[in-house]
Amino acid sequence: MADIQQLKDIVTQVRRDIVRQVHAVNSGHPGGSLGCAEFIVTLYNEIMDHNPDFSMDGVNEDLFFLSNGHISPVYYSVLARAGYFPVEELNTFRKLNTRLQGHPTTHEGLPGIRIASGSLGQGMSVAIGAAxxxxxxxxxxxxxxxHGDGELQEGQIWEAAMYASANHVDNLIATIDVNGQQIDGSTDAVLSLGDLKNKFEAFGWEVLTIEKGNDIEAVVNGVREAISLSRKRKPICILLHTEMGNGVDFMMGSHKWHGVAPNDEQLESALAQNPETLGDY
Structure with missing residues (x-):
């Protein structure tokens, strides 16, 4: 188990990895990646029982499925820092013949990746099948x-949610990144999601909220609470409130950084805000 400062150090380095990956190829999705850094770092470094000596079957391991696959920069960074593949391979992000595609895929055989994701709405169905x-x-x-909150505008999510509760899939914990932003603007402006807590509860789920989704201690405690509520004949939903672009001041809170890479000057500013902790690739 890592202590809180160790987790914070990993998060800071992961932020550096994210902005450097997307800057190097002038493409990718930094906003949501930065917002979910604390959560994914917590899963792989504090919560999950997992094995970097990767097996696609994942027998006797906790499994993680990234449904909003466009935030691959944070996923690749966390996997690399957790020992799934060499950290130096982050240099190949989105380049020709890379295993680190813009959206995760399986045919390159990248350790840690169990589904091709990025076509939004499908990850919950896959997670239910695995559970x-x-x-x-x-x-x-x-x-x-x-899952992204904008992703909940996909109908397949709600079909899956209905199925999970009807079949008592109580070994599933689905987290929603509630940052209120999507590619075209705020979720309220594009298609309001309404009261997500009431909606998931109406679909038969147990729901808990992590208000400070970019506070590592709050995330650790919230996920542990979710685990304590599982195995009681209901699937679990975590509403994780985050800030898009968290940790890089000029990216925070704006949908404009959903899928835009920083320029040279912006990269320098982002890196200055997140000092190197574990060593750059």
Missing amino acids: LAKKLNNDDKTVFSL
Whole structure:
């Protein structure tokens, strides 16, 4: 187990990795990646029982599925820093013949990646399937998934949510990144999501909220609470309130950094705000 300062150090380095990856190829999605850094770092460094000696089956391991696959920079950084593949491979992000595609894929065989994601709305269905497989195999580990709040505008999410509660998929913890932003503007302006807590509860889920989704201690405590509520015949939903672009002041709170890379001057500013902790790739 890592202590809180260790987790903070990893988060800071992951932020550096994110902005450097997207800057190097002038493409990618820094905003949501930065906002979810604390959560994914917490899963892989504090919560999940997982093995960097990767097996696609994930038997007797906790599993994580990234549904909003466009935030691949944070996912790749966390996997590399957790030992799944060499950190230096982050240099290849979005380049020709890379294993680090803009949206994660499986055919390159990148350790840690179990589904091709990026077509929004599908990750919850996959996570439910994995959770049911674990039940059939008497595997008591937990399945985690992460979704963007804008992704909840996809109908497949709600079909999956209905199925999960009807079938008591209580080894599933689905987290919603509630940052209120999507590619075309705020979620309220594009298509309001309404009261997500009431909606998931109406679909038969147990729901808890992490108000400070960019506070590492709050995230650790919130995910642990979610685990304590699982195995009670209801799937679990975490509403994780984050700030898009967190940790880089000029990116914070704006949908404009959903899919735009920083220029040279902006990169320098972003890196100055996040001093090197674990060593750059």
